[in-house]
Amino acid sequence: MRIRITVIGGGNMGSAIVRGLVHGSVFRAEDITVVDISVCSLNSLQEFNSSIRISLANYDSVRESDVVLLAVKPWLVNKVIEDIKETMNYSQQILISIAASVNIADINRMLKKSKGEDLPAVFRVIPNTAIAVKRSMTLIASCNASSKQEELVLRIFSELGNAVLLDEEKISAGLAITSCGIAYCFRYIRAVVSAGVELGFYPMEVQELAVKTMLGAAVLLDENKQPTEVEIDKVTTPGGLTIKGLNQLESKGFSSAVIQAVKASVAES
Ligand SMILES: NC(=O)C1=CN([C@@H]2O[C@H](COP(=O)(O)OP(=O)(O)OC[C@H]3O[C@@H](n4cnc5c(N)ncnc54)[C@H](O)[C@@H]3O)[C@@H](O)[C@H]2O)C=CC1
Numbered sequence: 249m250r251i252r253i254t255v256i257g258g259g260n261m262g263s264a265i266v267r268g269l270v271h272g273s274v275f276r277a278e279d280i281t282v283v284d285i286s287v288c289s290l291n292s293l294q295e296f297n298s299s300i301r302i303s304l305a306n307y308d309s310v311r312e313s314d315v316v317l318l319a320v321k322p323w324l325v326n327k328v329i330e331d332i333k334e335t336m337n338y339s340q341q342i343l344i345s346i347a348a349s350v351n352i353a354d355i356n357r358m359l360k361k362s363k364g365e366d367l368p369a370v371f372r373v374i375p376n377t378a379i380a381v382k383r384s385m386t387l388i389a390s391c392n393a394s395s396k397q398e399e400l401v402l403r404i405f406s407e408l409g410n411a412v413l414l415d416e417e418k419i420s421a422g423l424a425i426t427s428c429g430i431a432y433c434f435r436y437i438r439a440v441v442s443a444g445v446e447l448g449f450y451p452m453e454v455q456e457l458a459v460k461t462m463l464g465a466a467v468l469l470d471e472n473k474q475p476t477e478v479e480i481d482k483v484t485t486p487g488g489l490t491i492k493g494l495n496q497l498e499s500k501g502f503s504s505a506v507i508q509a510v511k512a513s514v515a516e517s
């Protein structure tokens with residue numbers, strides 16, 4: 249069955265999603281329309297695949313779409329919904345918003361029409377920037393959706409990495425761990441690179457070592473499904489070198505800093 253999608257906002261996240269969708273099994277490139285107010289992102293998507301439809305500040309394609317995906321900044325969601333809601337058929341269409349800090353209750357309020365039509369299936373979807381390489385850990389919460397619609401949205405985002413359906417109450421905390429958390433991983437790598445340069449490596453030489461080490465650690469945990477401490481114990485020789493570094497990390501407040509950071513990144517609801 250042919251499924252059509254309009255993606256509103258072709259910036260970092262919107263264009264990464266579209267590039268991934270083109271290679272997935274749910275949409276054909278010609279069934280994807282991207283709307284943006286900036287011609288630059290639209291042009292680069294067309295250069296990537298000329299079958300993708302682009303539209304400059306014109307939402308006409310929304311009427312013909314099965315799925316409408318909002319990928320604009322959170323403070324623009326209200327305006328865009330105002331612009332498209334009268335053309336939407338709520339009984340047929342799915343609305344997906346990836347705006348990090350806009351919850352479903354707010355979206356439902358924005359979607360209310362003067363005529364009082366029942367609301368559409370709404371999905372709040374939180375990817376992270378690894379969606380650009382199809383390795384996002386994506387969180388999905390739904391409202392008014394059938395299990396078939398939930399399966400469709402899970403399938404769309406599973407093709408762009410991993411996707412999990414969560415109660416919306418967990419989304420704010422979850423996004424601190426996944427969407428913000430990816431930046432903490434980069435910061436850890438940056439710190440290792442700084443140390444490596446002091447120890448005589450070139451930056452990109454040591455970055456490669458650090459990245460592959462982090463990938464290996466993640467795959468170990470992912471495949472072995474053991475608590476982190478089990479893997480740490482395997483590395484840490486009594487009286488050896490690793491424990492000296494681990495104790496330094498903790499004496500400088502590493503775990504505490506990470507815990508505080510994750511909690512600080514939780515959006516107020
Ligand atoms: N960057 C991240 O790690 C994550 C971002 N998000 C959410 O993704 C959304 C998009 O973020 P980015 O892609 O980073 O922003 P961005 O600024 O790169 O892209 C937004 C795009 O929307 C376009 N736009 C603005 N007004 C428009 C309108 N009226 N109609 C159509 N297009 C319009 C802009 O020209 C721009 O290309 C945000 O709501 C953010 O909260 C969610 C999870 C993670």
Ligand SMILES: O=C(O)[C@@H]1CCC=N1
Pocket residue numbers: 348423427428
């Ligand atoms: O920093 C932010 O607010 C957004 C939300 C998640 C990732 N980036």
